[in-house]
Amino acid sequence: MDSSSEASSMAQGLRIVRLVADREKWGRRLLGVSQLAAELEMEQSRVSRLTQELCELGLLERVERGPFRTGPRFFGLAAALNTGWVRESRSELEALVASFGLRARVSVREGFRVILLRASSNDAVPGSFVKPGMVTPVWCTGSGRALLWDHGTPAVEALLEGVNFIGVGGPGAAHSPQEVAELLDRDRARGFILAEEEFEHGVYELAVPVRRADGSILAALSVLGGRAEIESGTDDIAAALTAAGQRLGSNDGRARENDGRKGLAG
Template identity: 90%
Template sequence: MDSSSEASSMAQGLRIVRLVADREKWGRRLLGVSQLASELDMEQSRVSRLTQELCELGLLERVERGPFRTGPRFFSLAAALNAGWVRESRTELEALVASFGLRARVSVREGFRVILLRASSNDAVPGSFVKPGMVTPVWCTGSGRALLWDEQQPAVQTLLQDVNFIGVGGPGAAHSPQEVAELMERDRARGFIVAEEEFEHGVYELAVPVRTAEGSILAALSVLGSRAEIASGIDDIVKALTAAAERLGSCEGRIRGAAGRKDRAG
């Protein structure tokens, strides 16, 4: 294959990945080969070949012959390309581990899905599903609800109106947008998220939003452990978690500011 053909294939592959990612981001119906071909005005056979290659690379994934969604490699690459606060988050996560022995995570939101960007070194064992790109629901995880912190009930209702709550989450999970909004109101009064067995049995999660210098939510920082581990030092944990989130937010601002100064100088 000559260089022009390679460039063409790469451009078309990136168009496919972008379309899949955008539809996930906005909670729209996911697409199969024929729908992707129609949306992108490409030959179905070519889309079939490119999506197979993208799945092999881990940039897309597909369950059996269902629609395509972004794969784990897509999110790990996105995290690796961010040389700023995501990289700096490793230090904050390991500091939380050293102080409390809890698992720690940094996550972002894509529509009604939570995407794990980075986890602490003690958060996974060989073969575990906990790795960058892991997807969890926004409505029944501490990190997810931290990412919804600024959303009022009408926005939460709209976001979750087509979600199937049945069979998802642990015994503490919400089962309707109204229940999610009520949990949010409870936790806003506390100043932090407490998710008690909302996603997994026996797992308690504390979470806070990470904000940019302008005040918008950039990510969520959370710690997970048993009830005994969390309850025994909740005040100290929340204090450390909040301070770490503030440092990450300020780190993002400093890096963005430095990049802007560099661009202007150039």
């Protein structure tokens, strides 16, 4: 299992979906394989393979080898991102920015990948890759380890078995499942994740898990900044993140309760 190549494929697939959705949204001419490849500066054979997979997933659709348009599952995912706790996360992220001046993110996990759902307004510059859908490794990011909070050593080893750690992450990155498990043990003792230059040189990330009402992990909430910014207010930042995570988790619970009531009413 080559984690870096899978993450790259997911990122490129998301770029394709984003381009198709944007052109459809603004009423621009829809594109086929060759036009998508040219627009995204990708190999045509790779675009062909990825669009086929995206169609199989229902994120794109294509009628009789015509141009691509967004598929039915895309709209289901888009609707999910505008309900409940994900919608509420925007105000929580901006509140963290206002309090600490740090970049803030909310992320979820898919296997050994972390997927960014939402980032604060100060977390990207024009041309940045920091956008919803961005994929990072679970083992060398603060948000990733927050999402693994409940994983014991055997579960971490099983999840990361065969992962290629070489050349991934910053100077503080773990290089084996055992190192990831040891960092988790260290962080659980203090109640939050602190990743010191694990993904990028010079970047510190403080993160906590967001839990559902049943205690299971829903997402990760994190802030990023320089060493001095994080270390000067670690306890206050961790407390603010924990409180924000509790609010988001309770919002998810209320959304599920409302959905259940709608189902009974139907």
